[in-house]
Structure formats: structure tokens, C-alpha cells
Amino acid sequence: MRLLITIILLLFSIFIIAQEEETPTFAPDRPGQTTGTSIVPKGYFHIETGYLYSKFAESFGIDYTESIDNNSGTLLRYGIFKNTEIRLSIGYNWTDNTKIFESFNGVYYGVETRSQSMPLSPGIKILMFEEKGILPNISFFGNLNLPDFYNGDSDFNSITPLFGFAFSNTINDYFSIGYNIGGTWYSAYYYYFGITTQAFYSLAFCFTPFKNFACFVEPYGTYNKYDEFSNYIDFGVSYSILHNLVIDLYGKPIFFNNAITQDWYIAGGISYRLPK
Numbered sequence: 341m342r343l344l345i346t347i348i349l350l351l352f353s354i355f356i357i358a359q360e361e362e363t364p365t366f367a368p369d370r371p372g373q374t375t376g377t378s379i380v381p382k383g384y385f386h387i388e389t390g391y392l393y394s395k396f397a398e399s400f401g402i403d404y405t406e407s408i409d410n411n412s413g414t415l416l417r418y419g420i421f422k423n424t425e426i427r428l429s430i431g432y433n434w435t436d437n438t439k440i441f442e443s444f445n446g447v448y449y450g451v452e453t454r455s456q457s458m459p460l461s462p463g464i465k466i467l468m469f470e471e472k473g474i475l476p477n478i479s480f481f482g483n484l485n486l487p488d489f490y491n492g493d494s495d496f497n498s499i500t501p502l503f504g505f506a507f508s509n510t511i512n513d514y515f516s517i518g519y520n521i522g523g524t525w526y527s528a529y530y531y532y533f534g535i536t537t538q539a540f541y542s543l544a545f546c547f548t549p550f551k552n553f554a555c556f557v558e559p560y561g562t563y564n565k566y567d568e569f570s571n572y573i574d575f576g577v578s579y580s581i582l583h584n585l586v587i588d589l590y591g592k593p594i595f596f597n598n599a600i601t602q603d604w605y606i607a608g609g610i611s612y613r614l615p616k
Contacts, residue, residue, distance in 0.1 A: 363583055363584075364381040365378070366580070366583060366584050366613050368386065368388050368578075368586055368588075368611035369388060369415060369417070370388050370390060370588055370609055370611060371390070371556075371576045371578060371588035371589070371590040371607065371608075372542070372544055372556060372558050372574065372590055373520075373542040373544075373558060373560040373574070374518045374520050374543070374544040374558060374560070375465070375479075375481050375504065375506045376479075376508065376518060377467065377476075377477035377478065377479040377506045377507065377508040377518070378467075378477075378479075379419060379422075379423055379424065379425050379465060379466075379467045380417045380418060380425040380613075381419045381422075382419040382421055382422055383419060383616050384418070384419050384613055384614070384616055385416070385417070385418050385613070385614045386415075386417040386418070386611065386612070386613050386614075387414065387415075387416060387611070387612050387613075387614070388414065388415040388416075388417070388609065388610075388611040388612075389412075389413065389414040389609055389610060389611075390412070390413060390588070390607055390608055390609020390610065391410075391411070391412050391607065391608060391609065392409070392410075392411040392412075392413070392606070392607035393408075393409070393410055393411075393605060393606055393607070394408070394409045394411070394592075394603075394604065394605030394606075395407070395408050395409075395603075395604060395605070396409075396603050397603075405437075405438070406437070406438040407435060407436070407437050407438075408436045408437075409433065409434075409435045409605075410433065410434050410435075411431060411432075411433045412431065412432050412433075413430070414429070414430045414431070415427060415428070415429050415430075416428045416429075416430070417465075423466060423467040423468075424464065424465070424466050424467075425464070425465050426462070426463070426464055427462070427463040427464060427465060427481075427483065428460075428461070428462050428463070429459070429460070429461040429462075429463065429483065430458075430459075430460055431457075431460075432457075432458050433458070433459070434457075459485060459486070460485075460486045461483040461484060461485050461486065461502075462483060462486070463482055463483025463484070463502075464481070464482060464483070465479055465480070465481040465506075466479060466480045466481075467479045468480055471509065471510060474509070476507040476508055476509045477506075477507065477508045477509075478505060478506070478507055479505070479506040480503070480504075480505055480506075481503070481504055481505075481506060481522075482501065482502060482503035482504070483502050484499055484500070484501050484502075485499065485500045485501070485524075486499060487499060500524060500525040501524065501525055502522065502523075502524035502525075503522055503523065503524075504520050504522020504523070504540070505520065505521055505522060506518065506519075506520050507519050507520070513548075514547060514549065515545075515546065515547055515548075516546045516548075517543070517544065517545060517546070518543075518544040518546065519541070519542065519543045519544065520540070520541060521539075521540070522539070522540055522541075523537055523538065523539045523540065524537070524538050524540065525537055525538075536564055536565065536566065537564065538562055538563065538564040539562065539563045539564070540560070540561070540563075541560060541561060542559070543558065543559050543560070544556050544557075544558040545557050545558070551580075552579055552580040552581075553577070553578075553579050553580075554577065554578050554579075555575075555576065555577045555578075556575070556576055556590075557573065557574075557575050558573065558575070558576070559571065559572070559573045560572055560573070572592055573592065574590055574591060574605075575590060575591065575593070576588060576589060576590025576591070577589055577590070584612060584613040584615070585610070585611070585613075586610070586611045587608070587609070587610050587611075588608060588609050588610075588611070589606075589607070589608045590606075590607055590608075591604070591605055591606035591607060592604050592605050
């Protein structure tokens with residue numbers, strides 16, 4: 341009887357170990373601005389969700405403008421082929437704006453407004469080339485930003501595509517680099533200039549000192565003909581609680597801004613892969 345129990349326990353242990361070895365690596369696309377090259381394995385489903393709080397404040401003499409954004413976003417990813425996944429980004433954003441200015445007669449005025457939006461973006465990501473030596477992993481990603489049906493007065497009342505290429509290089513067991521380049525048809529100037537194009541880039545330097553813990557620093561930015569170049573940097577960490585559950589925290593600090601402008605954010609989230 342003892343021998344039978346021992347054999348059963350041994351077979352069960354072997355089965356568990358085999359299952360763990362066959363479980364694909366969990367690689368969320370958050371945190372940060374850089375989209376990873378990894379594809380959700382065929383038949384698996386990822387849920388990646390989080391919250392971001394940001395503040396932009398600008399003062400010129402007496403005039404003062406402040407914008408506080410609250411953004412909750414969820415990215416759903418499903419592997420349909422070995423090298424292809426489909427994606428759906430769902431967000432809910434609300435913004436509180438405050439303006440204080442002096443009129444021509446010396447009277448101070450304050451204006452407070454709130455705007456809300458619910459952007460929806462279906463997309464796809466395709467692994468085009470797997471890393472070989474110094475040649476990086478290369479993936480293509482693209483999505484369509486659909487009209488914001490929640491708020492008819494928002495700037496998102498047209499379909500605008502976004503596309504880009506994701507690259508990644510593994511330096512060693514501790515260091516890796518991920519980088520993106522791409523473009524989008526940008527509608528923030530919709531009422532003034534019509535839809536314009538905007539290029540973007542990001543470069544994430546990743547360090548994994550422990551098996552379940554990773555951190556990164558990430559320069560990123562955009563370019564369009566109205567704002568020209570806008571460059572930023574953020575930092576973040578992630579921790580793998582389980583083989584299919586990761587939490588993260590990241591942000592852009594205020595000390596990278598000048599004396600009259602505050603522009604910062606802090607964000608956190610959780611990523612989960614459903615069992616197949």
C-alpha cells in the first residue's frame with residue numbers, strides 16, 4: 341500500500357513539474373510606453389489593467405492652467421496563431437481643468453471644467469522575426485482608435501490608425517533592451533488643423549536582478565509639425581507574484597520639468613493570464 345501511494349505521489353509530482361515546464365513565459369505589455377515583442381501563446385488570454393494619475397500645470401505671470409487626468413485602461417490580448425495575437429484596448433478617462441487668469445480690468449477669473457472619454461481600440465500584433473545573435477526580435481503592432489461614442493464633443497470622433505514596430509535584444513540574464521518606433525494619425529488638433537500625423541519612439545532599458553523582480557528606465561517621445569519634438573522619461577518596476585500574475589508601478593517624476601511647468605504622472609496595474 342505504501343509503495344502504491346509512493347508511486348502515485350511520484351507520478352503526480354512528475355505531472356506537476358511537466359506542466360510547469362510546458363507553461364509559456366508570461367510577458368505582459370505593461371508597464372511603460374514600450375510595446376513588447378512577445379506574442380500571447382495560441383489559445384491563451386491576457387488581461388492587463390491599470391490606473392494612471394497625471395498632472396499638468398503651467399503658469400505665465402498671473403495666468404495659471406492646471407489639468408488633472410485620471411485614466412483607467414484595460415488591454416485584452418488573445419493568441420490566435422503561434423506568431424499572432426489580437427488585442428482590444430478599453431479605457432475610461434476623465435479630466436478636471438482649471439484656468440485662472442486676469443482680465444483687462446484687473447479682475448481674476450477662474451474656470452473649472454470636466455471632460456470624459458471612453459476610447460476603444462482593436463488591434464493586432466505579429467511576431468515577424470525571432471532574435472538571433474545581435475539581430476533583435478521584431479514584431480509589428482497596429483490598432484484603430486475608434487470614435488468616442490461616450491462623449492460626442494471629444495477630440496476622438498474619427499477613426500485614427502496607429503502602427504509601429506517593436507524590437508528587443510537580450511544582453512544577458514540580467515539586462516535587456518526594448519524599443520519602438522511608429523506613427524499615428526493624431527486628432528488632438530481636430531477642431532483647428534484637422535487630423536495630423538505624429539511619430540513616436542520609446543527605448544526601455546530593463547534590469548532583472550531577481551527571478552520575479554524587474555525594473556526599467558525609459559526615454560520616450562513624439563514628434564509632429566505643431567509641437568515638434570516632445571521628449572520624456574519614466575521609471576518603473578514589476579513583480580511576478582505567480583507564473584501568470586504580475587503587478588507593476590511606474591511614473592514620470594516632476595524633477596524633469598522647468599520652473600513654470602509641472603508635468604508628471606504615477607501609474608500602477610496588474611496583469612493576469614487565464615489558464616488555458
